[in-house]
Amino acid sequence: MKKRIFTNLLFVFFLTNLGANPIIIQETLVWQSTPESFDYWGNPCERLRFNGCAFGEEQPDMPWFFKRFEVSGPGELTVQLMDARYEPFDKTMCPGNELVSEQLVFQTSVTTDRGRHTGSVSFIPVIRRGGRWERLVSFTLQVEHRPSNMVEFRDPAGTDRSALANGDIYKIAVTQDGVHRISQSFLRSLGINTDNLDPRKISIYGNGGGMLPQFAGADRSDDLVENHIIVSGEEDGRFDANDFILFYAQGPDRWVYNAAENKFDLEKNVFDNKNYYFIKIGTQNGARAANQASLGSGVITITTFDDYARFEEDRKNLLHEWQGKATGSGLKWFGEKFKNQREKAYNRLFSMPNLTGEAVRLEAEMALRAGRSSRFEIEIGGQTFQSNSVGSVILSGVNDNITEYARIARLQVNPVLSGGDINLTLRYPYPGGAADESEGWLDWIQINARRALTMSSSQMHFRSLAALTQASATYQIDGASSRIRVWDISDPLRPKVQAANLNGAQLSFSAAGQALRQFIAFDAESGFLTPEAVGKIGNQNYHGLDHIDMVILYHPDFTAEAQQLAQHRITYNDFSVALVRIDSLYNEFSSGRQDPTAIRDFAKMLYERNPRFRYLLLFGDASFDYNNAYGLGNHFIPTFQRDGLNPLNTHPVDDYFGLLTGTNPNNILGGQMNIAVGRLTVNTAQQAAVAVRKIMHYDNNSNTFGDWRNRLVFVGDDEDGNTHTRDANQVADIIEGLSPSFNIDKVFLDAYQQRSTPAGAFYPEVNEAINRAMFRGVLALTYFGHGGPKGLAQERIMTISDILSWRNMDNMPLLITATCTFGGFDDPAFVTAGEEAFLNENGGAIALFSTTRAVFANYNRELSEEALRQLINRQDGGFPTIGEALRRAKNAFTADVSVLANSRKFSLIGDPALKLKIPEYQVLTTKINTQDVSSTSSDTIRALQKVTIEGEVRDLNGQVMTQFNGAVLPTVFDKALNLSTLGQDPTSFPYPFSVRRNTLFKGRATVSAGTFRFTFVAPKDIDYRFGTGKIGYYAFDPDKAVDAAGNYNRIVVGGTDPNALTDNKGPNVDVFMNSDGFVFGSITNSNPVLLVHLEDENGINVSGNSIGHDLEGVLDEDTQNTLLLNDFYEADLDDYTKGKVRYPLYSLKEGRYKIRVKAWDVANNPAEGYTEFVVANSAEIALQRVLNYPNPFTDFTCFQFDHNLAGQEMDVLVQIFTVSGRLVKTLEERVMGDGALRLDDCIRWDGRDEYGDRLARGVYLYKVRVRSVSTGSTVLSGESGFEKLVILK
DSSP: OOOOBOOOOOSOOOOBOOTTOOEEEEEEOOBOSSOEEEEETTEEEEEOOBTTOEEOSSSTTSEEEEEEEEESSSEEEEEEEEEEEEEEEOOOOOTTGGGOOSSOOOEEEEEEETTEEEEEEEEOOEEEETTEEEEEEEEEEEEEEEEOOOOOOSOTTOOOSOGGGSSEEEEEEEOSSEEEEEEHHHHHHTTOOGGGOOGGGEEEEOOOSSOOOSSTTSOOOSSOOEEOBEEETGGGSOOOTTOEEEEEEOOSOEEEEETTTTEEEEEOOSSOSOEEEEEEEOSSOOOBOEEEOOOSSOSEEEOEEEEEEEEEOOOBOHHHHSTTTOOOOSSOOBOOEESSSOEEEEEEEEEETTBOSSBOEEEEEEEEEOSSOBOOEEEETTEEEEOOOBOOOOOSSTTGGGSOSOEEEEEEEOOBOOSEEEEEEEEOOOSSOTTSOOEEEEEEEEEEEEEESBOOSSEEEEOOGGGGGSSEEEEEEBSOOTTEEEEEOSSTTSOEEEOOEEETTEEEEEEEOSSOOOEEEEESSSOOBOOEEEEEEOOOOGGGOOSOSEEEEEOGGGHHHHHHHHHHHHHHHOOOEEEEEHHHHHHHHSTTSOOHHHHHHHHHHHHHHOTTOOEEEEESOOOSOTTOTTSOOOOSSOOOBOOOSOTTTOOBOGGGGGOOSOOOTTOTTOSOOOSEEEEEOOOSHHHHHHHHHHHHHHHHOGGGOSGGGGEEEEEEOOOGGGHHHHHHHHHHHHHHHHOTTSEEEEEEGGGSOOEEETTEEEOHHHHHHHHHHHHHOOSEEEEESOEETTEETTTTBSOHHHHHHOOOTTSOOEEEEESSSTTOOOOTTOOOHHHHHHHOTTOOOSEEEEESSOOOHHHHHHHHHHHHHHHTOOBTTBOOOHHHHHHHHHHTTTTOHHHHHHHTTEEEESOTTOOOOOOOEEEEEEEETTEEOOSSSOEEEEETOEEEEEEEEEOTTSOBOTTOOEEEEEEEEOOOEEEEOOOOSTTOOOOEEEEOOOEEEEOBEEEETTEEEEEEEOOTTSOOSOEEOEEEEEEEETTTTEEEEEEEOOEEEEEEOTTOOOOOOOOEEEEEESBTTOOTTEEEOSSOEEEEEEEOTTOBOOOOOSTTOSOEEEETTOGGGOEEOGGGEEEEBTEEEEEEEEEEOOOOOSEEEEEEEEEEBTTOOEEEEEEEEEEOOSSBOOEEEEEEESSSBSSOEEEEEEESOTTEEEEEEEEEEETTSOEEEEEEEEEEESSEEOTTTOEEEOSBOTTSOBOOSEEEEEEEEEEESSSTTSOOEEEOOOEEEEEOO
């Protein structure tokens, strides 16, 4: 098919709504008998549960009831309560209980996802009547569904051809409302050749000012709208020197009439400080402003008008200012700070000439932060006015960063002012004295006033609310002259030239009323505004896209990398991919302004056309600072911010771009996600290239086959009453039960010894366990517990330094971190640990499902569990992509407002179209020791028994895959260990859990025509008690790029084989560093890999069941910190008598080291191996043992050396000189360094010069130079001294 690149679950049930029949819900609630006590921000509270309930953030002690059901289409739900039976109960008051009334309050919604419509009802089944608590015990709900049409904001018939698709397009910018003039010279500054320009073909497009509506169902223009303009002098078909264009433009902000309060408010555009329009030169005549006749005498005469003004400076984001406590967030920005300086005089703040003497409406808002109630005041016109008093906030201490940082105080007064310049003084008095640590920030000051309708400037906007109730009105403008013109700008995109009569200095006209009419009077000869030239842009037509699977939305800095990834998705996934440039998308969907809603509107258009559209990838990082007020940059693809001043509730929300069918304008972040959204948090082209390289490597590099795809790791934090340990353990057991082919490891902090230091408590063994797991490889790592932007847990595990040390390109995991702020990507001043994991150029994580802000543990568990369920849930013949799985997980909780709100803080860092490498097919055991396996009986493995196992690789229909040829990696486990945590903290206690860790055998066998067999000897050190073991399988065929997994658990391990073999000889143990070409005493870098070759006629013991019989290493005789190597041993292909250990060492200091490895064979005979190595970590590559062999030579020689850049590509340059210094030959090669070049991978030379002639016999000199290829911005290099070689002929 040809493709193109276009430039747990809560108390939830599904019922079916048949026709107009009401939905009947009958329930009996089973309440918990004893309340739970808990602390809520320092307040002792208690709550009661019923089966299947959940709890919200605002009223944490109140349980919610939820019900979901299918409905026939979009619409509204009404709920009638019947047969309600209550019972009284006692409880203490808790914050938020004042919201509980005598009536139940029902919340309803209808959401839509890919043609399926779901209704939901939720409510708190508790009332408070006459001061007495009552709870609902049983009830019936009758739910009526009232269908309505799907809300679509697109024009009737839709637009599939953008106004920018043809013609010559030039972009211009404006910063304020008014009539703008474009001259010939301005057109030329844009690069327009005016000599042959027909001005009649000029059009201007733009959609006016303000932010786009954030509710998906609100009306908006689908494409750019052609504005009505005037082109003076166009009649002759030429654009002469004195010709010009007049057009009305709006700046980035928008004034909105508030009918409820009969005033005007400014909607500040927080996303952009400019607005944009587009000059188009096409083949058709452009739209021109029409004349509007003056009506007869109006019902009323207007000689005054309503004016407004606002002072607002967006300079400070309060949560960003709270260094070390919070991250910049939200949509509120503030201006002047009042702390050391507590008052400020604002002189000539507003110019309001010709005030009528009526009271004005003065309003102001400030954010106040104080440890007690406080207020601000304004002095104006000789009077002092105070704002309302706002409550205190927690200034420091426990929970200070999960409550309101500041509170909004508001002042609204009606002073009488004289005309002209308006001065005022703003004060924030100390509420508790000069040392009270209070501070405040001005948000805005706004005025609504009536002025005489008298020209007082070259341009004057006016309108009159008095005309709203009249059929018509006559407007009389004083101070006018023959140069004054009036435009009706009630529709700012289609202004009309208003006819008016001049009588002396008074200009008058009549116009229709009963609607808000806006006008502008201006001097036709001077005082025009001038736009800013941006430049010519290319034609584009994103409105023409259809039949798209995936959109890659990219910043121009990452064009090449986005194109590469798009091509990969086309060839690898058979997708239709649309490449969309972010600034071009703004041009079509937000009139050129930066606005996150433009992205959502574009996605909505594609989804409504064709639900085939499933994936949106945001290719670039984002910042909370949309307009770069702090100058930190790193803002490429915007995110949407949930607003507020509580760090707990304000955060970035990439889900916003996937919420395409919302029906509640009061909850724009509610409802179901319709598409999967992910983000590549890259800031440079180099990072972008790394991200794409990692994705492509993960998808199709044959080196990624391995049994890491069968492995899941669950990490649980300590403390908090074992909440996190319990969550991790329960979810791990659930996933293992659903998919027993996975080999589960559990890393619970409190199960390891906690180390106390002056710097705090640490779990070094936990860090080691996670780092080793990353080296071995895991499909996914899931963490429950505390965390932050620098790492996990208070004891600092999985820190940034740990993450940067990972070199796991062939087995990168998905990280699911149910913790706080680990993946916050919108702080341009700091790269979080989660981002570092994704950006790690040597591996790290392939993707993260992580949090951007503080989250709630109980909701984390539910979402994480559901995400894992979805990831391993095969549907439609395959596993879902990570984006689709996480979308489904979030949608499972759309009826649960608490889990859903918490889930919006989880973002996907990575490609949403990527699939986890879960093995596709099945591996089954068929025989054990030549006997067919049975589904009704178990086989037994005994100590020192020689065991042969046979099996098959089968497809999803159970048929043997006879074309499958490759290898199987079996792991034979002993019985599960019953362990317990240690209870090392005041809020931790011993917690039992089980895990399989003891391995009887791990090897590799050939798969031929879908069948295999392997043999091993069970170690003497099994757990002799009889119990159930497990065989885990991973198989792969590298040629066909397919793999399979399976398990067999009908096997008993225990006892001793009566025919046990006799073995008194220990194994052979050879120790190397990085590669088997390592020479004793050679150089490594600071993160070398310990390589051990082992051989024994009966195999190696790695069971870990007996003290003192582990396969272990000791570095520099440090016997207190031995290296446990059991899990890193794997037998060779089809040979259980030989095998290797590859074990990573991290962050070694420079110097000489010795390492001793002790191994035991399965009969418990020991042996040791030993080597020494040197760590060199300078910026130069250290070269040692530079030599050529043979030397002297006749036909060829081979250049060899040791180096400390294992695992990196290097350019190697060997230069050969005569003894007089003349260069006669240069050898260049690129090699993958394993720490040594030896005879098997050396650089050969045949003794000839650059021209192919053989050099004369004699003595020559040579030098080796090396340079790293992929070590980031730091280029590592080194060179040897001169060495001598001898040619014999």
